[in-house]
Amino acid sequence: MKNSSTVIPISAVGHAQPAVAVPHVPVPATGNLLDRLGRPLTDLRISVTDRCNFRCSYCMPKDVFDKDYQYLPHSALLSFEEMTRLARLFAGHGVRKIRLTGGEPLLRKNIEGLIEQLAQIRTPTGEPLALTLTTNGSLLARKAAALEAAGLQRVTVSLDSLDDAVFRHMNDVDFPVADVLAGIDAALAAGLGPIKVNMVVKRGTNEQEILPMARYFRSHHGARVVLRFIEYMDVGATNGWRMDEVLPSADVIARIHAEFPLVPLEAATPGETAQRWAYADGGGEIGVISSVTQAFCHDCSRARLSTEGKLYLCLFATSGHDLRPLLRGSASDGDVSSAIGHIWQGRADRYSELRALLGPDEGDGKAPRRVEMSYIGG
Ligand code: SAM
Numbered sequence: 001m002k003n004s005s006t007v008i009p010i011s012a013v014g015h016a017q018p019a020v021a022v023p024h025v026p027v028p029a030t031g032n033l034l035d036r037l038g039r040p041l042t043d044l045r046i047s048v049t050d051r052c053n054f055r056c057s058y059c060m061p062k063d064v065f066d067k068d069y070q071y072l073p074h075s076a077l078l079s080f081e082e083m084t085r086l087a088r089l090f091a092g093h094g095v096r097k098i099r100l101t102g103g104e105p106l107l108r109k110n111i112e113g114l115i116e117q118l119a120q121i122r123t124p125t126g127e128p129l130a131l132t133l134t135t136n137g138s139l140l141a142r143k144a145a146a147l148e149a150a151g152l153q154r155v156t157v158s159l160d161s162l163d164d165a166v167f168r169h170m171n172d173v174d175f176p177v178a179d180v181l182a183g184i185d186a187a188l189a190a191g192l193g194p195i196k197v198n199m200v201v202k203r204g205t206n207e208q209e210i211l212p213m214a215r216y217f218r219s220h221h222g223a224r225v226v227l228r229f230i231e232y233m234d235v236g237a238t239n240g241w242r243m244d245e246v247l248p249s250a251d252v253i254a255r256i257h258a259e260f261p262l263v264p265l266e267a268a269t270p271g272e273t274a275q276r277w278a279y280a281d282g283g284g285e286i287g288v289i290s291s292v293t294q295a296f297c298h299d300c301s302r303a304r305l306s307t308e309g310k311l312y313l314c315l316f317a318t319s320g321h322d323l324r325p326l327l328r329g330s331a332s333d334g335d336v337s338s339a340i341g342h343i344w345q346g347r348a349d350r351y352s353e354l355r356a357l358l359g360p361d362e363g364d365g366k367a368p369r370r371v372e373m374s375y376i377g378g
Contacts, residue, residue: 019325020311020339027341029092031124035313035347042271042301044095046083047377048111049103050307054136055172056160057239058200060374062172064238076308080110082327084117086305089337091123093344095303097130099156101377103307106139112150119151132156134198134378138175140183144190155187156196158378161209162216170206184225193224196287198378200230203247214256218283228274228287234355235315236372249288253277256286271301291315295352303344304376311340312376314349318369320376 027033033041050072055062078086087098098118105111111133121129132154133147140157147155159180161167167177187195199206199213210229217225229252234241256262256277265276265285273296274287290296297314304312309327310320321343326336 019322020343022326022331022335022339023342026334026338027345029089029124029337029341031092031094033093033341033344035344037298037348037350039271039299039347040301041090041094041303041344043097043099043303044087044090045099045101045302045304045377046087047102047305047307047375048083048100048105048108048114049077050375051107052102052104052136052374053107053138053173054104054175056170056200057172058202058232058241059236059239060372061238061240065374072308078305078307078309078324078327080114080117082309082324083114083305084121085327085333086309086323086336086340087118087129088121089333089340090303091121091129092337093341095129096123096127097132099377100131100133103374103377104136104138105133106135106143112143112146115147115150115152130154134158135183136171137180137183141179141186144183144186144192148190148192152192154195155192156198157184157187158198158200159184159213160199160201161206162212163209166206166209184221188221188224195221195225197225197227198230198289199227200232201247201252202232203245205245207247210252210255211259214260214286218260218279221284223284226285226287228289230289231292233291233315233373235370236374237369238372243292246292248293249275249290250293252288262286271299291352292355295350295356297350297353300350306371306376311343312371313343313347314351315373315376316351316355316370317349317376318371320371 052060055065115131118131119128131152133152134156137157137159157180160170162177164177168174184195197217201207201210213227217227229249231249232246253262261280262277263280265278267276274289276285276287278285306312306320309324310322312320326339
């Protein structure tokens with residue numbers, strides 16, 4: 001049964017905040033922008049569509065995202081040129097890595113064309129950006145080679161179960177697991193590895209799949225696939241999140257360690273979301289992303305750009321900063337760049353750390369409505 005009080009029409013999201021103004025004092029693009037907590041801006045996630053062909057209950061539940069759901073009209077979406085312009089300006093402020101997400105990014109028509117444009121961008125010191133994409137894998141077998149040829153370097157594939165019945169139930173569109181596995185194979189063959197495979201763990205739903213997933217990816221792909229376990233998060237307002245459905249990462253590690261001993265690894269880069277572990281026998285690596293039980297806001301260097309050009313400073317934000325009027329008005333690159341710099345300098349978000357102190361929002365309507373993950377991406 002659709003509960004209309006939980007539906008956040010995309011067109012309403014972020015309207016509480018006026019369009020972004022160009023600051024009076026310009027913020028130069030020094031490549032070293034810091035927010036109020038001293039955090040740099042190094043990662044940009046761009047949502048290229050609010051549509052998805054899966055209906056995972058924890059993300060786009062079928063009763064809310066049904067045939068009557070109002071997606072963004074095409075004219076509202078940023079064009080590839082607008083996204084590329086913004087990406088170039090973000091690179092001037094220190095962004096080194098761009099992740100395309102959604103919705104399902106491979107549903108956006110000619111996504112390869114966007115990747116080609118992004119691949120031309122250089123950092124102030126002349127390096128190309130790291131370009132990656134998160135996908136549910138459903139179209140990957142068909143598209144992997146073209147994505148690589150366009151300039152994509154890596155992919156992250158979301159996969160919550162190897163058991164076909166469990167997987168079909170979780171994606172809620174009866175999509176077979178074999179096609180996602182074929183997508184992973186194709187991406188490896190195309191040179192998009194090492195691949196990260198992300199599994200959202202829901203207690204009581206797919207926790208029995210933790211060990212089969214570890215066994216499969218270890219034995220089939222070794223170090224070429226890094227399996228990562230994500231704690232089920234209280235993002236958005238439509239998934240009916242409950243704390244008792246979260247399986248803490250510490251439990252995941254204990255279960256795997258009992259069969260395959262693990263040793264902790266250092267973070268590869270500052271601000272990395274996953275804690276990394278290696279199989280002690282050299283069989284590869286896994287990771288855990290513990291945004292519920294171990295908040296990592298203190299070094300969060302990620303900004304998120306929604307499909308229609310709103311800048312979100314936190315996955316749990318309730319509103320975004322609307323950059324689209326600047327892009328579609330007469331603002332110069334310097335104006336837009338200054339606006340971005342000014343917004344980041346004012347950033348103090350640390351939702352997950354505060355939740356750890358105050359306790360989670362159990363969806364009782366007391367907390368402000370958070371934006372949906374399908375709208376700003378993972
Ligand atoms: N469609 C693409 C995909 O499936 O990877 C990209 C968008 S999807 C929103 C990005 C990631 O967010 C997926 O790995 C998905 O499992 C994860 N995700 C969505 N809702 C979540 C939640 N409530 N808790 C944890 N992860 C979630």
